[in-house]
Amino acid sequence: MKAPDSAAPDSAAPGSASVLDGKAVADAIAERVAERVKAFSLAPRLVFVRVGEDPASASYVRSKQRLARRVGIRAETLVLPEETDQATLMTQVQAVVDDDDVDGVLVQLPLPDHLDEAPVLEAVDPDKDVDGFHAVNVGRLWSGLPGMVPCTPLGLEAICDHYEVPLHGQRVVIVGRSNLVGKPAAALLLRRHATVTLAHSRTRDLAAVVAEADVVIAAVGRAGIVQASMVKPGATVLDVGMSRVDGRIVGDVAPDVWNVAGAVTPMPGGTGPVTVAMVVQNTVTAAERRRQQP
Numbered sequence: 001m002k003a004p005d006s007a008a009p010d011s012a013a014p015g016s017a018s019v020l021d022g023k024a025v026a027d028a029i030a031e032r033v034a035e036r037v038k039a040f041s042l043a044p045r046l047v048f049v050r051v052g053e054d055p056a057s058a059s060y061v062r063s064k065q066r067l068a069r070r071v072g073i074r075a076e077t078l079v080l081p082e083e084t085d086q087a088t089l090m091t092q093v094q095a096v097v098d099d100d101d102v103d104g105v106l107v108q109l110p111l112p113d114h115l116d117e118a119p120v121l122e123a124v125d126p127d128k129d130v131d132g133f134h135a136v137n138v139g140r141l142w143s144g145l146p147g148m149v150p151c152t153p154l155g156l157e158a159i160c161d162h163y164e165v166p167l168h169g170q171r172v173v174i175v176g177r178s179n180l181v182g183k184p185a186a187a188l189l190l191r192r193h194a195t196v197t198l199a200h201s202r203t204r205d206l207a208a209v210v211a212e213a214d215v216v217i218a219a220v221g222r223a224g225i226v227q228a229s230m231v232k233p234g235a236t237v238l239d240v241g242m243s244r245v246d247g248r249i250v251g252d253v254a255p256d257v258w259n260v261a262g263a264v265t266p267m268p269g270g271t272g273p274v275t276v277a278m279v280v281q282n283t284v285t286a287a288e289r290r291r292q293q294p
């Protein structure tokens, strides 16, 4: 494995494992995306749709929009009030999707409880679906066809590639079976010839399953579900989970995993920034395909 960046934040690295610095990976991706944007006579355009004032969602969308603008993408956010009904949301999303000047559309999740996410995600044109959540893109991913791939799994792959963590023939255990992360990560890493196990919070003897892994992906959203006693010494551990404990944001990986693993993504500064970078990468990919740019 390539030596991890020494400039990584040491506050997040209490043990002997190396830090997989997501910020460094995200910066490298953003630089490459900015170069691709320069090839367009009219910059790609990305529209975020956000409903309500959930502070975490607002903050995620702000950081995605900020990075999009930094790389030269035209990015804007349509903010709808919390009390928006399903029909109004569908009409608004459809109008954005139908705008020929728009290359990418991202509806931030979760939506407020009274709204049904599935029809909204299906209203997005699969070729503008920078989240890769449309059923057509899910099918394309599992079939090995070109399509839009969800950003967090793409980010996990990018972290492994940046730090030269091997995937081919390796045992990858994913803990968490969400549509956003676990399931698409399984499809993506199968494509890279990993041997993938998709485990979850109800997996019997989760410790024994995780102990097999050369690469562990923790994506349940339950603080500390991956413990040091489960992890094979030297394994690579990627932490996607996020929960609030005593007012602090923590991941799914317990702090003592840093004493056993070979390399770990910190929280914050690990998988999160790379997910954001993949939103802008997907936007440029969508625009290139739509407009048949080089």
Ligand code: GUN
Binding pocket: 106, 107, 108, 109, 110, 131, 151, 152, 180
């Ligand atoms: N909410 C949490 N993660 C995501 C994501 O990757 N995409 C969208 N649209 N909403 C999210």
